[in-house]
Amino acid sequence: MIHDYCVVGGGIVGLATAMVLLRRQPGASLVLLEKEARLGQHQTGHNSGVIHAGIYYAPGSLKAELCRRGAAATKEFCTEHNIPFETCGKLIVATNAAELARMDALFERSIRNAVPVERIDAAELRRREPNVAGVGALWSPSTGIVDYARVCDAMGEVIRAAGGEVVLGAAVTAIREGVAEVTVSAGERRWSARRLVVCGGLQSDRLATLAGLRIEHRIVPFRGEYYRLPPSRNDVVRSLIYPVPDPELPFLGVHLTRMIDGGVTVGPNAVLGFAREGYRKGSISARDVVDYARFGGFWRTVLRHRRSAMGELRDSFWKPGYLAQCRKYCPSLTLADLLPQEAGIRAQAVLRDGTLVQDFLFGETDRMLHVFNAPSPAATSAIPIGEMIADKCGRVGN
Structure with a gap:
């Protein structure tokens, strides 16, 4: 046939x-x-389960349009097929003056993308999220969560x-x-x-x-390593808590994510993976490592992003460093709150010149x-x- x-x-x-x-x-x-x-x-099956609203993307870009349409289509599909989802909203939190300036630029981008967003000050942030620290935030009411x-x-x-x-x-x-x-x-x-x-x-x-x-190009695996908070801390946040993106960094950074099962995860960091499908820490595939090690574009991107890569690698092996990233937004977290959670792996296409696609x-x-x-x-x-x-x-x- x-x-x-x-x-x-x-x-x-x-x-x-x-x-x-x-x-x-x-x-x-x-x-x-x-x-x-x-x-x-x-x-x-290993992502954060977020239905994104489309705040981050360049106005008029294909990614902005697809995300906006996709969020609506995903919610409609879930409704039609009785799949639980929750529109819990997201706070993009600035923790210093530099992030506050970038947040203001992100607010303008959101308006141009026709994505509903509200700018709130530190006092309103504390009222909405008593356990979250910041000097201001953007509120995205249409962001949701689901089990993909x-x-x-x-x-x-x-x-x-x-x-x-x-x-x-x-x-x-x-x-x-x-x-x-x-x-x-x-x-x-x-x-x-x-x-x-x-x-x-x-x-x-x-x-x-x-x-x-x-x-x-080649696919280079990047591990997104998460922790899950204990059930006693599931009420630590009411919405999703995200950082203000840094244009100098290739990935978004650590955030707190409410899950549709009621739990809360923190993460991910972004470290080089030694296996394309190795979700447990320490997973190694010789074939996968040789694959990207023989590709010149891999070494060029490592050199280009070496500073952030070393920081991510350090926090991967040193739990207090990871905790410090989490406590920028949620100071009450402790080492005992960081429980094991299976990692995700991102299929990152890398060009010969080292560009991350x-x-x-x-x-x-x-x-x-x-x-x-x-x-x-x-x-x-x-x-x-x-x-x-x-x-x-x-x-x-x-």
């Missing part, structure tokens, strides 16, 4: 893409392949109900593009399709190479579309990202 579409990758972007393709083309035949035993097991793994499970059911096939435990081992079709193998099993869409996340560069594409990166042939990089917040924006990818695919027969 030749399918109309084959989608590789059962994270939220691959699932949203498959869902959109079937919605737009009722009756199309589609198979989605996922190497794990359950959907959403990697980046999607549950969203993935529901998307899988939507795909099946629309006639699509979801195959779990299918680790792709070969991709061959012909004139009229693409053949994808997972060991002895094979599927053929007129269009192939690869949303491979942490393995996207390897899947592209497997398909014969020449690429100018912060936007979309695709690879295309006549019958294949590879999503090399879907920038944060891809989980929030997944449904409109799926629409964008479906647009790029065109219709079968074209």
Whole structure:
């Protein structure tokens, strides 16, 4: 059988893409392949669970538009499929004068992005969040929280109900593009399709190479290490507490996040990972390390960001240093409050010149579309990202 579409990758972007393709083309035949035993097991299932409002992104940019549309689409999808979510809001907290100036610029950006936001002073911050310290803050009332793994499970059911096939435990081992079709193998099993869409996340560069594409980047894994507060501290914050972004740093920094299960996490930091899918501390994959160590762009980005990287690495191994980052916003936290929590891993695309890719990166042939990089917040924006990818695919027969 030749399918109309084959989608590789059962994270939220691959699932949203498959869902959109079937919605737009009722009756199309589609198979989605996922190497794990359950959907959403990697980046999607290890993120912070935040439905972002779109404050941070350049006004008029694609990321700003996708995030704004994605937040609304995610909440609508959750409502339709009885998935719990909460619009708890987010406070972006300034802790000194320099951050206060950047916060004011962020406020102007939010207004231009048509994202609801309120500027509050230190007294109002203390009233709203007695356990949070700061000289001012921005209040984003539309930011929410959800369990994206549950969203993935529901998307899988939507795909099946629309006639699509979801195959779990299918680790792709070969991709061959012909004139009229693409053949994808997972060991002895094979599927053929007129269009192939690869949303491979942490393995996207390897899947592209497997398909014969020449690429100018590599995926470098960055661990986001979290701690979870004990249940007795679940009421320490009422909303999400985020830092004011520093444009000199490649990642956002430590924040306090309420989770949909009622818990609170603090983090993440951002340290180099020694395994693309090694979520436990100390996980090492020789193949993964050799992969990026042989890539010149990796060493260029290390050199470029060496100062912040050393600080993150120090705090990864020295818990009091990590606590100090948390206490900038929540001074009452103690070492005893920092309980173990499984890390997340970000698939960071790095170019040969050492640039960290912060936007979309695709690879295309006549019958294949590879999503090399879907920038944060891809989980929030997944449904409109799926629409964008479906647009790029065109219709079968074209």
